[in-house]
Amino acid sequence: MIPKNRLQVYNQDSNPGECIVYWMISARRTNWNHGLQHAINLANEKNLPLVVVEALAIAHQWANDRSHTFVIQGMMDNRRAFEDTNVTYVPYVETKRYEAQGLLEKWTEHAEVLVIDEFPVYLPRRIKEIAISLEKCEVHVVDSNGFISLRQEKAFTTAYSLRRHLHKTIIQHMSEFPNANPLDDATNLPKFDESKIEQIFEQSNTPITPYEFIWRICEIDDIGLRALSVLDIDHDVPPVQQTLGGAKAANKTWKEFFRNRLNDYSENRNQPELNGSSGLSPYLHFGHISPHQILSEIFEEYDWDISKIIPPNNGRRSGWWSLPEYVEAFLDQIIVWRDLGFIHCSKVQNHHEFASIPEWAQKTLKEHENDPRPYIYTFEEFENGETHDELWNAAQQQLRLDGMIHNYLRMLWGKKILEWTPTPEIAMEYMVALNDKWALDGRDPNTYTGIGWVLGKFDRGWTERPVYGKIRCMTTDSTKRKYRTKKYIETYSTSPSSQQTLFRNAKVNSTSVRYERRE
Helix, strand or coil: CHHCCCCCCCEECCCCEEEEECCCCCCCCCCCHHHHHHHHHHHHHHHCCEEEEEEEEECCCCHHHHHEEEHHHHHHHHHHHHHCCCEEEEEECCCCCCCCCCHHHHHHHHEEEEECCCHHHHHHHHHHHHHHHHCEEEEEECCCCCCCCCCCCCCCCCCCHHHHHHHHHHHHHHCCCCCHHHHHCCCCCEEEEEHHHHHHHCCCCCCCCCHHHHHHHHHCHHHHHHHHCCCCEECCCCCCCCCHHHHHHHHHHHHHHHHHHHHHHHHHHCCCCCCCCCCCCCHEEECCCCCCHHHHHHHHCCCCHHHCCCCCCCCCCCCCCCHHHHHHHHHHHHHHHHHHHHCCCCCCHCCCCCCHHCCCHHHHHHHCCCCCCCCCCCHHHHHCCCCCCCHHHHHHHHHHHHCCHHHHHHHHHHHHHHCCCCCHHHHHHHHHHHHHCCCCCCCCCHHHHHHHHHHHHHHCCCCEEEECCCCCCHHHHHHHHCCCHHHHHCCCCCHHHHHHHHHHCCCCCCCCCCCCCCC
């Protein structure tokens, strides 16, 4: 059984169906997944087949080659994971906008229970709301997002307040881990009549996605680009050739960081010229790896359990876990800051808008709205990295080329947008648009709360300055003094027009995950 605070049930006592359907929209993995575990439990309890539908829609603003390639590479991994099990896996990729608008409803007509992932922002949240509103079958919404469940009595306004809560409730959270391998419990499930899959797609006027099409998109060359061209999405945002999606690549990234770089995390994570960050944010965003897996492997490696906690339980950042400093620094990021964003976005519907900023921050920014700006740039100038600041331009080019910005520089990137736009409202709109379009981990609770932090969310007032008011200020000069940036600037001084050439000419590193074509 999954924890009760991870489950919400809607449309109880609906009509009986012929299968359990798990609509996989955010926890896109077969391991450490509360949603898949719950769906398998239901199928065993009711002696019904389980069908997992992993759908990828394109009827949203930021559908592009980059995010679609990443998700579809994950579908390839999931197909192989389900291949020799009694669970029926159905990957689907929409090719035209609203092509599959009847598919979810048609599957709910066949389902005894529809299990669907909880995700508090953007399209997955909307799909969940649609599934509930159909009222065709019982709907179980499952939260497999973070160490702390989304169902909290209050929103947390600072990292400190969440740390205090964590310290007081750690025993509860340690009992909420999902099974590492939920498919182990699916061996006795009855098989679904797969001839009905084609019927359901036909009844909803939706074409089935051929395996050949998924395989082609997974290739990092012209084969993949030609396949992507069929999709009615933005083709000006190319895939990131050096960062493959999927559970296999996610685990490879995690293992490499865990073995080789975690012990330098405290010292190196803010150095632009060092590979100090984990690189896990895109995989966490798309659900290709679970934070519970990461935490479980850390706790096992360091032989940690709750008896090691050092009181008092007062919400301090470090010196509480009884773990090395570098491990505690990483835990603060993957538990406290990550869960802070998810819980906030689940409770604050307008989390991506300026109105979600704390009142004190809105007030001080409004008081300084008419302060002279040293520079004013258009959205297009920001997007193309055409400012006077070479470090800012390099950060923007990294976003365009790699789909992410170095941790520390992402904060500087946002502060300068605030400083170089006419109003803080416009600044927030620009940051959200640039991240949602170009970042692999865009459209995520941590994206929106990170942008909110630039404008004072989860922070406190500082020395009052022009433009910023009491919002924390960051400068390029101080960043250059504190951190090594010369090589970083040289690496990402590429113009946007040259990036397409770099992408097309780049070859996948020999150590990257490759996809074999299998019929």
